Amino acid sequence: MKRATHISELREIIALEKKRGRVIALVPTMGYLHRGHLSLVERAKKTGAFVVLSIFVNPLQFGPNEDYASYPRDLERDANLVEVAGVDVLFHPSSEEMYPRPMVTYVEVGQLDSVLCGAKRPGHFRGVATIVSKLFHIVQPDLAFFGQKDYQQYLVIRRMVSDLNLPIEICSVSIAREEDGLALSSRNVFLTLEQRLEAKILSQSLNEAEACLQAGERSARKIENQLREKISRHCQGIIDYVEVRDAGDLSEVTTIERPVLIALAVKFGSTRLIDNKVVEVDRHV
Ligand SMILES: Nc1ncnc2c1ncn2[C@@H]1O[C@H](COP(=O)(O)OP(=O)(O)OP(=O)(O)O)[C@@H](O)[C@H]1O
Ligand SMILES: CC(C)(CO)[C@@H](O)C(=O)[O-]
Ligand code: BAL
Structure with a gap:
């Protein structure tokens, strides 16, 4: 090399x-x-x-x-x-x-x-x-x-x-993840053991949001609220944002009818982590 x-x-x-x-x-x-x-x-x-x-x-x-x-x-x-x-x-x-x-x-x-x-x-x-x-x-x-x-x-x-x-x-x-789902990031090295254990909630909550969408939920605000609630309940991280947006141009979405990006940023102390999931929806559900 x-x-x-x-x-x-x-x-x-x-x-x-x-x-x-x-x-x-x-x-x-x-x-x-x-x-x-x-x-x-x-x-x-x-x-x-x-x-x-x-x-x-x-x-x-x-x-x-x-x-x-x-x-x-x-x-x-x-x-x-x-x-x-x-x-x-x-x-x-x-x-x-x-x-x-x-x-x-x-x-x-x-x-x-x-x-x-x-x-x-x-x-x-x-x-x-x-x-x-x-x-x-x-x-x-x-x-x-x-x-x-x-x-x-x-x-x-x-x-x-x-x-x-x-x-x-x-x-x-595509996103490479740890075994418990945490997205690999250079900044993960700054997490304390407790923060590292809690941080798995980010990918878990994204998976749950995807499951909700697949089950027929179409309200972007409901998905966001569920995510916020789950993250706040299970970790001490401070939510910077949790948003559902159009996966093509990041425009606002109210009713989910096209592929969406579910994106979040959460601060664990001074360490800010991001994660996301792109979800395609079945228009006929
Ligand atoms: N877990 C991951 N899976 C796939 N690609 C990744 C992952 N982490 C980083 N990358 C990609 O690697 C490239 C370089 O990213 P970068 O060096 O900022 O690493 P990073 O781990 O994302 O750092 P940080 O999360 O601290 O910003 C970017 O294109 C980024 O999207
Ligand atoms: C693309 C990049 C190398 C530009 O500095 C950086 O933003 C990153 O590592 O993702
Ligand atoms: N991977 C994005 C680099 C940054 O956080 O500045």
Whole structure:
């Protein structure tokens, strides 16, 4: 596995592979890798592409009171993991390399930024879209892989690629979970034992909401209220949001008739976890 910290080095490596006719796949991450990240690599490898994995904790997507400074980092452990997983090149630039001077140019994401995590983390998706756009320009991949755990992020990137006519196929990968259902996340490492045990309620309550929908419930507000009630009853986490929205464009839903995203964010102390489920409904129930 090759490693690059400078944009120019990475560009040289990729130019050579493109000359050889290789398809290029990009897996953007913030590091502290787990099985969820490795499932993105696995999917990328399966395409036969030359796989570039980036690790960069992007300051632009963190709010002033968020966890940029304390975000978990362990580059050497990550490098070993991705080498074993078969990544072809690991790109881990410094902040100075990615942002040599204060930015004046950003990618704005409009409507999609105004709900769910976008509403709770002002400027977050502008930061995500801007860094992902920079990575896309640096790597010029044919394919890029994103996890459904960050479903809103996946929609934002898909829309950015469409709006800006970028010739990149955006591939989404399903959520990798612990045995008890908790979605894998780099931030899980910050949970106390008690919080870790309680956190399984998030995926359990999403499964229950799905069962309710499959049984014929069609009121989005009822589903949200049931979820809130269950989470509040079974854990000390503070609900940031619990919402049912259209799975295609995140618009508001009252009566569920199309595929919906059931999404939630819950804070366990200072650790904010997100999870979601996309549910297709049978129109004839
Ligand atoms: N459990 C998971 N299953 C599938 N994909 C995941 C999972 N966790 C993260 N990813 C994906 O990996 C990519 C990089 O995510 P990131 O490095 O932010 O990891 P993370 O574990 O989501 O971190 P955090 O939850 O602390 O934000 C994103 O596309 C994200 O959706
Ligand atoms: C896509 C991403 C790497 C951009 O910094 C980040 O938001 C993440 O890890 O999901
Ligand atoms: N996976 C999203 C990165 C963040 O929370 O900033």
